[in-house]
Amino acid sequence: MDDTTRRDRVPVAGRVFAIVLLVTLIWFGWNKVEHWPFTGWRLYSNVKGNTAGSFFPFRIDADGALHRVDFTEMPDAYSRAPYLLEKFERYSDAQREAVCDAIAEGERGEGRDVEAIHVYWERYRVRIIEGERVKDRIEREFRWSCAEAPGYDGPPDAVVEG
Amino acid sequence: MSAPPVAPASATDRRSVGRWFDDLLFGPEAPARLLAVQALFLVLIAVRTVLSPYPKLAGAPEALFKPAWAVSWLDAMPPRWVIVLVQVAIVGAAVAWFVIGRHPQWRGPVRRGAYAIAWLGFFFLAALRGSRGKIFHIELLLVWASLPLVFAPGDARWSDRRPQRRYGWTIRTAIAAMSVIYCFTGLQKLRASGLGWVFSDNMKWALAWGRVRGEATPLQDVAVWLAAHRPLPEIFALCILVFEVSFPLVVFFRRVRPAFVVAAWLFHMGTVLLLGLDYTMWPATVTILLLDWPAIVDRVSGWRGRTVQATGASPPVHPAT
Structure with a gap:
């Protein structure tokens, strides 16, 4: 195993960050909580009438x-x-x-x-x-x-x- | 004589499935791709910073300033000189990333620092635009999708095409974050309106209204024509919903990514021209993250090299960075 292969790993902090980022986006999205930059992503989601x-x-x-x-x-x-x-x-x-x-x-x-x-x-x-x-x-x-x-x-x- | 111990098939399967899931977020990518994605994000951020009228936000009356959560520590919109200073810092950081970041001795710290400064500055400006009484989504996809790359190694080289995890996880996490966002824009339509969002007169009236408060759009006549011809509005709405809800497929299947890039441009250019909603930052972000830039450059270089050889000239030389 060369040095590059040995060094090739995702840092633990990186893994934690990635999971926290995705869980946070999903939580705010699912619960429709609007605290910019967190949002429920309700873009033109209501039906329009005339x-x-x-x-x-x-x-x-x-x-x-x-x-x-x-x-x-x-x-x-x-x-x-x-x-x-x-x-x-x-x-x-x-x-x-x-x-x-x-x-x-x-x-x-x-x-x-x-x-x-x-x-x-x-x-x-x-x-x-x-x-x-x-x-x-x-x-x-x-x-x-x-x-x-x-x-x-x-x-x-x-x-x-x- | 005894046979060597063999792991049960189910355990092996579990390990490979686990590895497959792990790779979705933390798998390897070429350092050259990381370099390309960071460079293109910086270009997009710098262009947006220069072209958007951020300085005009200054001087907003206190009653019209409703600070976004991220800048809730502000009492009022910052003065013009502060906004201009942030713009200069963003552009300066982008230039430093490209110019000083080429120097092998300074590459790591300069690139990491410059990218972080550019991202933070852009985040601040975007937060100011989101502090006017309504959530401002236009810049948000870029804000979230470019965030993981703040934590990327700064020593990537364009000549290095060997996929590695330490370069790959930031790109894959960014793609996953972008997918979550797109998917939610579709899911919320279903949650709020159900299939009626597609199979009703919703899109017909959206096309007929045009911009918010009914102002004309660039292709108002085309929009009205579409609105009047069923089932074109329903087809238009169905395409939008399918595109948004199915966006996470790009995380699982690399082959579908170019199709989603094309679909993103069609969708968002359609909304610009027909509905007057300018979300072009979104397909630009999709393009940067989903295309394999080193592979494209190599393919174009190979094609040009073959063309040059066929005409008898010497092939182009690409200096390694």
Whole structure:
């Protein structure tokens, strides 16, 4: 047996590491525990239908007009904020206010006028009509007003989409 | 005269079965293959580090920073200079691995240290991207699959093609980890939705919706056309599910690996173009781990050598590293 063959063995620590790594991945995966970098690997695992709903933020300008917040026009740091909105129902008032303040700050940073942020629940439906995708809103419900500027009167009965 | 003692057949079988299972995770691979896998992982990590807009993460308002478990010690998104410094460290470590790591005297410690620094830096940046309110999976396969190679020996040489266990276990463990991950992505579809994930209008509507929140995808028209033509969406979904759930076959059968590389690219390019989900880091990781790079290089060199000989020129010379 030459020296290379004698040295050719997997270190015990390597064996332990490999087993622990695989068992850990399997445990977190099976139990769907989400602690990044551990995750349950639930990627698009739920069946999609032709309707879907989400919370959407709108900014109210000085004239009371409603403008949809477009996260693609905001700094990259805001790009995942829509996912925080999906947890809004579970958030406390203070948590919601903090997220709204951050969105309002981002909008103002882009030079846009913000009197308040309104959060709506919207539901959309997608259809295929004569080979074309048609997406329409089938539900909109006002949920929260937040990040209100001093002197803001509160949500009006009817808002005009700007 | 007595016959020499012979081990019972069942004991021999048990030993060989045990050895077979042991080899799945801890079997030998050529040092050249380890070198190739580490080099390609470093290239992928460095390219991703440079091309992804990590510095733009800086300045995220505190309320939008939801630190991932791995960076839960952070109160806020680090400032831009910290993120840039980590990017420089990753690229610097990759360059050191390639340049200084060629020197026989420094090869071992430099390669091990440089790879570890690059992995840790990439892990940190990926954790920051995963700290925005939702688990970010795109970089996770590379994070986990490249981890075992942090513990690989640093003295592998490209000229050494003799399979050895001390070089092989990190590659095989990485392949096993990747297989677990892919398999779970499929299993969770079955657990959450059952076969309805395939045999329902699920994929039809996924294709019709396009990106999250319904924005258009690069091939939106093709996606809508597919959505409108049953049973193409069901076939598409079935292929995805079979690919994911059966991925662990690559651990047991080397011959199927090239097929899974091709399938990974088809699947993930399909999701990029039709669904707008860019997971190209995943097939890149699959390709790096499942292809036998030294064998490919040798085959190409042999083919080129034969071509050169046929034309009368001198064959190419490959310096040993």
